[in-house]
Amino acid sequence: MVALTSIDRALVVDLASLDRAALPVAGGKAANLGELLAAGLPVPGGFCVTTAAYRLATADTATAAAGTDPAAARAQVLTALVPAAVAAAVRGAYAALGDDVPVAVRSSATAEDLPESSFAGQQDTYLNVVGADAVVDSVRRCWASLFTDRAVAYRATAGVDPAGVAIAVVVQRMVDAAAAGVMFTADPLTGSRSRTVLDAAPGLGESVVSGAVDPDHVVADPRGRVLDYHVGRAGTAVRAVAGGGTVRVPHGAERGRCLTDAQVKELVALGERAQAHFGAPQDLEWAIDAAGGAWLTQSRPITTLFPLPEPVEVGHVYFCISLAQGLVRPMTPMGIAAARRIATAAVAGMTGRPPADPDVGPRGLVVAGGRPFADVTTPLRTAPGRVLLPRILDVMEARSAVVLRELLAGDGDPAHLLGAPAGRRSWLPFLRGVARIAVRFRVPPRMLVALVRPRSALAHVQRVRARVAPLCVVDPALAPGDHLRRAERLLDSVFPILPTVAPVAGAGFVGLGLARLLARGDLPAADVHEVLRSLPHNVTTEMDLRLWALAATLRDDPASVAALRDREPAALAAAFGRGELPGRLQAGLGAFLAEHGHRAAAEIDVGAPRWSDDPAPVLAVLAGYLRLPVEERPGTAPDVQFARGARAAEAALARVVTRVRRRSRVRAALVGFGLRRARALAGLREEHKDLLVRLLAAVRAHLGHVGADLAGRGLLAVADDVHLLDLAETAAALGGVDQRDLVARRRADHDRELRRRHVPRVLLADGTEPEAVRAPGRGTEPGTLVGSAASAGTVTAPVRVVFDPAEAAVQPGEVLVVPSTDPGWTPLFLTAGALVMEMGGSNSHGAVVAREYGIPAVVGVPGATTRLRTGQMVRVDGAAGTVTPQP
Structure with a gap:
């Protein structure tokens, strides 16, 4: 075998000589096997044909073009001669294992078996290969498998640059397996780190990996105690054939266990050792030989595991805050730092006891996967928390409320960690605390004034807006350190401002609650949705209608229409920055951004660009509006629909009052009062969010000046990199610390999390996702998706799945299917026929706007963006809360 005097030039190396540092030479699989051997774990001996051998073999082929024609690249590798030096090295290493030893030949790509992408099964494996010629040929076939369609597609999805990928090949002694399979040291379905899951089958593990067999399924605890053992049924065992190759042998429907309890315990122990060595849960392949050795x-x-919260406390329950705010994507480190600072001020304001470090935030705020989570263990261990928290989530993020109730009922393992709630006496201190906070922020008098004199309350909101406006003015002449300090002061000021306006909208919901209590059956959910259509004083719908009004003014300007029709939004945004758009479009967009440029998708993240930074999403929506055939169907114009909705809401209110009057005139008067107050005030529910986002936009502007200074001094690569730091790290950079390496690591982490499509609503400390423990209910019809009713109405139309509003192309009438929404999404609602959201409750932002626009909506639908596909016909029933695929 070639000596390891220079491993980066060696063509063949011993597996025992490898470690993680050898990844560029040996690929992920071989490097990991070397680590296992170094840790003293039982691994069949063998060698690795390095990436140097692959590059030598493909030097004269056109494999560099694999990104555009992988089939051609694969064919070239398969037909090319293996260089003599490589063939000789492989033959020599194989001979050193013994005479015609059966071996497994397996790919080991440099982008394979990594922490961020496993590439499991993407390249080829050849089992029971016997003879030097067969080994050399199998090595070549493994090289060619780098260009299989599935591998190329996987790399594209994982964001791996094809130009930087190479492949090594592992050659190992075959284990004459009596049983084999896979083992996960954490449950890949529920995320639990306190469960090891094994799939086992007779013969070679290929039958399990390929899905050719219904394997034994075993669940064990970390000590190897079997918690559940399900024996598999009929299938095919893969067995080695004398002289080389494998054969698939059918086995009967009835069979005994593949593994004894002692073997399970031994395998789990090996898995625990591997996990401890690598410092992360592992996906392992294993075999039990004829003598019983593992x-x-x-x-x-x-x-695929969602990261654990940091810091994590055993037995605790965590709720994802950003999901409840309509944000699926990870927040930037600066966005999380801002959230910690705001939470610190909130805790200080409510309790009078601020956390020791405002940049760390309160103890109950943790981070996992770039998302903020709230530790809700303490409230869930009290009677008030168990009652109120799910009810709050009913109108905020309905599916999370369902998950928490199931957890509290003991349906989710391990729900028992919460213990029994405190007795009724726990209500008294809770109510005292609420009363103190309410008095401190004058909540009762503000709500009372709003109910008695709505105009006075509206004037109060206008005064708060006027007070916030000067805070949002950013003086570019400030020194960088002053910009950072001003940003911190703005974050500290958020909480004291928001409680001054939230009670006004709260009074509207008090009025609605009063009406529902008194009207009872005379006010069904469908009429509630109708009454809440086209609410006035909603800053978000006012914003959307203003954007529609701008589109209307552009229709008779040929230059603006041509620009929006013929040019891409990004190019238009760049032209706007240079002042080069057609005059009416330039002026109209400028005026719109002056009032609403602080908004954006993912706007609660201070690191997310605002529309004023990049107006491309706004321009894309304008272009979409201009494509609507409003001249042919004037009644479909959003402003007309909004006015029609307001009239329909008033008519519904009158109908409800009439029904109640048949039973009681007094009740009818009170119901009418409550519903009118709901219409007058509930639209202000968006006000505090708008004020928050205005302040965050100002914070972002201050940090932009800080970033520009740091980039100019070479401490950051570009100004926007400041959002990949937190506040303390930014201060350190201002002091001269070069943060470019830290930013590079943070960007890699952030980009990886951006590709994550599923985020747990609720997470246990051991990583268990309670929602995954028990599947949600389906509808009465096969395939029906069930969520929460949010806006009444029924629509049958094709689906449009959208993950990013900036890249959306929603056609009029399509069913918009999204993970969640915030105000940056709502312009799309004007053209959508219905809305389906994975997150949200009946009073979440998306639900409210959908009702106001009069489109059916179902929210809190688990897996909607993966279970539905663009172009698929579905029937959305907003009153029943169902989405049913159509033939």
Whole structure:
């Protein structure tokens, strides 16, 4: 075998000589096997044909073009001669294993078996290969498998640059397996780190990996105690054939267990050792030989697990805050730092006891996967918390409320960690605390004034707006350190401002609650939705209608229409920055951004660009508005629909009052009063969010000046990199610390999390996702998706799945299917026929706007963006809360 005097030039190396540092030479699989051997774990011996051998073999082929024609690249590798030096090195290493030893030949790409992407099954494996010629040929076939369609597609999805990928090949002694399979040291379905899951089958593990068999399924605890053992049924065992190759052998429907309890315990112990060595849960392949010995043949990280909260406390329950705010994507480090600072001020304001470090935030605020989570363990261990928290989530993020109730009922494992709630006496201190906070922020008198004199309350909101406006003015002449200090003071001022306006909208919901209590059956949910249509004083709908009005003014300006029709939004945004758009479009967009440029998708993240930074999403919506055939169907114009909705709401209110009057005139008067106050005030529910986002936009502007200074001094690569730091790290950079390496690591982490499509609503400390423990109910019709009713009405139309509003192309009448929404999404609602959201409750932002626009909406639909596909026909019933695929 070639000596390891220069491993980066060697063509063949011993597996025992490898470690993680050898990844560029040996690929992920071989490097991990070397680590297992170094840790003293049982791994069949063998060698690795390095990436140097691959590059030598493909030097004269056109494999560099694999990104555009992988089939051609694969064919070139398969037909090319293996260089003599490589063939000789492989033959020599194989001979050193013994005479015609059966081996497994497996790919080991440099982008394979990594913490961020496993590439499991993307390249090829050849089992029971016998003879030097067969080994050399199998090595070449493994090289060619780098260009299979599935591998190329996986790399594209994972964001891996094809130009930087190479492949090594592992050659190992075959284990004559009596049983084999896979083992996960954490449950890949529920996320639990306190469960090890094994799939086992007779013969070679290929039958399990390929899905050719219904395997034994075993769940064990970390000590190897079997918690559940399900024996598999009929299938096919893969077995080695004398002289080389494998054969699939059908086995009967009835079979005994593949593994004894002692073997399970031994395998779990090996998995625990591998996990401890790598410092992360592992996906391992294993085999039990004819003598009963256990072997590990592969180890890779489980890349699909959602990260644990930091810091984590055993037995605690965490709720994802950003999901409840309509944000699926990860927040930037600066966005999380801002959230910590705001939470610190909130705790200080409510309790009078601020956390020791405002940049760390309150103890109950943790981070996992770039998302902020609230530790809700303490409230869930009290009677008030168990009652109120799910009810609050009913109108905020309905599916989370369902998950919490199931957890409290003991349906989710391990729900028992919460324990029994405190007795009734826990209500008294809770109510005292609420009363103190209410008095401190004058909540009762503000709500009373709003109910008695709505105009006075509206004037109060205008005064708060006027008080916030000067805070949002950013003086570019400030020194960088002053910009940072001003940003911190703005974050500290958020909480004292918001409680001054939230009670006004709260009074509207008190009025609605009063009406529902007194009207009872005379005010069904469908009429509630109708009454809440086209609410006045909603800053978000006012924004959307203003954008529609701008589109209307542009229709008779040929230059603006041509620009929006013929040019991409990004190019238009760049032209706007240079002042080069057609005059009416330039002026109209400028006026719109002056009032609403602080908004954006993901706007609660201070690191997210605002519309004023990049107006491309606004321009895309304007272009979409201009495509609507309003001249042919004038009644479909959003402003007309909004006015029609307001009239329909008043008519529904009158109908409800008439029904109640049949039973009681007094009740009818009170119901009418409550519903009118709901219409007058509930639209202000968006006000505090708008004020928050205005302040965050100002914070972002201050930090932009800080970032520009740091980039100019070479401490950051570009100004926007400041959002990949937190406040303390930014201060350190101002002091001269070069943060470019830290930013590079943070960007890699952030980009990886951006590709994550599923985020747990509720997470236990051991990583268990309670929602995954028990599947949600389906509808009465096969395939029906069930969520929460949010806006009444029924629509049958094609689906449009959208993950980013800036890249959306929603056609009129389509069913908009999204993970969640915030105000940056709402311009799309004007053209959508219905709305389906994975997150949200009946009074979440998206639900409210959908009602106001009169489109059916269902929210809190688990897996909607993955279970539905663009172009699929569905029937959305907003009153029943169902989405049913159509033939």
